[in-house]
Amino acid sequence: MSTDPLLALDRATVRYRGSTAPALSDASLEVPAGGRLAIVGESGAGKSTILRLLLGIEAPTTGAVRYAGQALARRDRARMRAFRRDVQCVFQDPRASLDPRRRVGATVAEPLVSLGLARGAEVRARVGRALARVGLPEDAARRFPHEFSGGQRQRIAIARAIVARPRVLLADEPVSALDVTTRVTIVDLLQELLQGEEMALVMVSHDLGVVAELCRESIVLERGRIVERGATSTVLAAPRHPYTRALVEAVPRLPPT
Template sequence: MTPVLELTGVAARYRGARTDVVSGISLAVRPGESLALVGESGAGKTTLLRLLLGLARPTAGEVRFDGAPLAPRDREQMRRFRRGVQCVFQDPYSSLDPRRRVGAIVAEPLRSLGLDSRAGAAPKVAAALEGVGLPADAAERYPHEFSGGQRQRIAIARATVCDPRVLLADEPVSALDVTTRVKVVELLAELKRERGLTLVMVSHDLSVVASLCERTAVLEHGRIVEQGTTAQVLGAPGHPYTRRLLDSVPRLP
């Protein structure tokens, strides 16, 4: 099966930096699977997510979408890519424009991709909000009227309104309290199951990874040191760094 997203020998360096942020990265994401990227802060997880989103370009290697090299100047390919790959960001407070009503926020992918007019988008927005457990009249309200968990549901509705194939999530529950985290993780699992979504998630929370992701890749200093099934990586880690990550997880006495 052709991976929907693939990194082959990828390295990336930010402008002005002397060293690569990530290097030697080879990673394949197959349709319908869920993959977690884990590691300490500064390990390169978010940089990998930016590469997979097409927001950063590699300084070496290749990013592929449906088996073809991702070409930012290929407008037709990028239009398919933008519709097929959407993102949920970490902070539900800063990722939603406070000046716009929720309906306009959720409809933004439909308008920017030319999929629907403002009037035509309304039923899809209502369905997307219902799909994340929010009432249709939420479309007429502003983000500040909602709790953090509800705002993240709005962000998920925005990411799924155009029926993407891949959802990339950057620490989607880290800004939420424990009870709300559980509910949002359950929502992501339900959306993945019902829609056949492919999920790539950056997370520090190994309990979230264990409950949501089938595969895990562990990053240390910009390199993948271990990858495999989540049960294998977290249950019987083969690399000392992975064992240190697991040992650092707080446990009740």
């Protein structure tokens, strides 16, 4: 049985043309089966760069992205097809990530159809099951995104991400565009979906409360460098790096009663 992590960065550095400093510098991380990893930092810290690498959208300038123990080769169509099936993403704003002109069923079915994983009645059945898992009725498939609330649209985005039964779910600030009450329901949904599953979660976030709820391990980024990593409970309760301490201290707290 392989002990390789499902998804990993191996000393990855990203430099963009015209920039004096790297967007990401010598970053390494591992995502095991069933792992729950948070990537934490302020805007510009390099979180989105890591996400693009893990999605295979970009390649590092130096270093490597590894999937199932092998370097990700974007020219290897068969391996990239397997990678696209096994690594799915939920984006920050469902209004931007859902095509308003497509019915929900077609949107959720997109990974199945584009990757050739199912056809005809099987597609419809799997879409129905995915919608049911996120708490939406099957008839939602016939409607358009604008007919749903923000929280429901994010449920649709999650259904699209899980319909192909991925091994890794990437989440890019999945609740930051939602109101407080809706955030709680989406966090609860993600908890429920991950319960007892081997599906790993990698979440990019600046919301330490959500990180504490969903992720066992955390990595803290500052200006493209990993400055701290460890169990989320330890990183948040006893941060070692000054940057991490500043992030934790900036979290609003209710005054004592």
